Amino acid sequence: MLSRLLLATTNRGKIRELVRLFEGSGVELLLPERELDVEEKGGSFFENAYLKAKAYYEAFRMPTLGEDSGLVVPALEGYPGIYSSRFYSLEWGGVEPLEGSRDRANIRKLLRLMEGLQDRKAYFLTCAVVCLDNAGLWAEGRCYGEVLREPRGEGGFGYDPIFQPEGYTKSMAELRPEEKDLLSHRGKAIRRLLELLKMLK
């Protein structure tokens, strides 16, 4: 089995969760010494995850893990979707001033666009791609739920404070990290990826 994977990201929220999810797996995660400027020009989560994994693979020449995640709101034509992390700055839906963190600006914009909307269904999606060389693995995970009317909780990151998973009465940000990992899109994708990784010599 593969013993080391370089994370093709410098996003602290993601790194924290990925480190948790790989704990005890036998796969050691490495962080890049510098951030690469990978243009997320892909038209899908899958493509963006691949572009990141590939770019870090080309630069560091070792097996890499790229992931792309986001929140999909069908009532908003799928937005924020692949634009989740920079939703606030998109023309679509009107640019939201960057006061406070990006996370907060993104959340403000999403709540504004969903004001009065009854259909609040949404899902988080993670697509993870491992690049071994000119080949690799991929996995995706989803977490269904709905968009709350105001933020709740301090845990997690991104849209977690306004997302309530199906069957729960807490927001994603109110869950303990171990609870979030069990049901989250990222948790599901990484566990499946690890199953496949463990079969590789």
Place this chain on the structure above:
Amino acid sequence: MLSRLLLATTNRGKIRELVRLFEGSGVELLLPERELDVEEKGGSFFENAYLKAKAYYEAFRMPTLGEDSGLVVPALEGYPGIYSSRFYSLEWGGVEPLEGSRDRANIRKLLRLMEGLQDRKAYFLTCAVVCLDNAGLWAEGRCYGEVLREPRGEGGFGYDPIFQPEGYTKSMAELRPEEKDLLSHRGKAIRRLLELLKMLK
């Protein structure tokens, strides 16, 4: 190891080669009873291969192999690229009348656009994606060479008659099938994919 894979394609040229490449591998290939109308809206070979694999997986609920291939000509900004199979019908470069087969119309258009061009470097690329469930494998293969000034040979399909692999004096269409498989983009991608597939329980 996986014993069966559904091919997410109805392209006869591809099917013929894939059947050859999987021969003796222990993986039985199945063909779909009907063609699905998969929109190749992806912006890359990788994305298109994934979209095909996924669509056939959703329809037939068994492990699928999607592949997308094409000829990349750097001197033409990467065209025909992901548009290889319908290059003749693109506005870009001027629509070519569909007289004879699509392959011939594509070739005529490419030769027209490259008339007088000295830089004739090109490569074939295959991206193969296996969809097992919400996860899978991927592999890519490349074959470098150059675009000839006129078609030669009757073998293969697509742009083979006007592509000469590096280090060879024959066109891809003049090679025997076993020779083509050894050096082709598709051969390389599938052999690497099979290595990974064989490790799966």
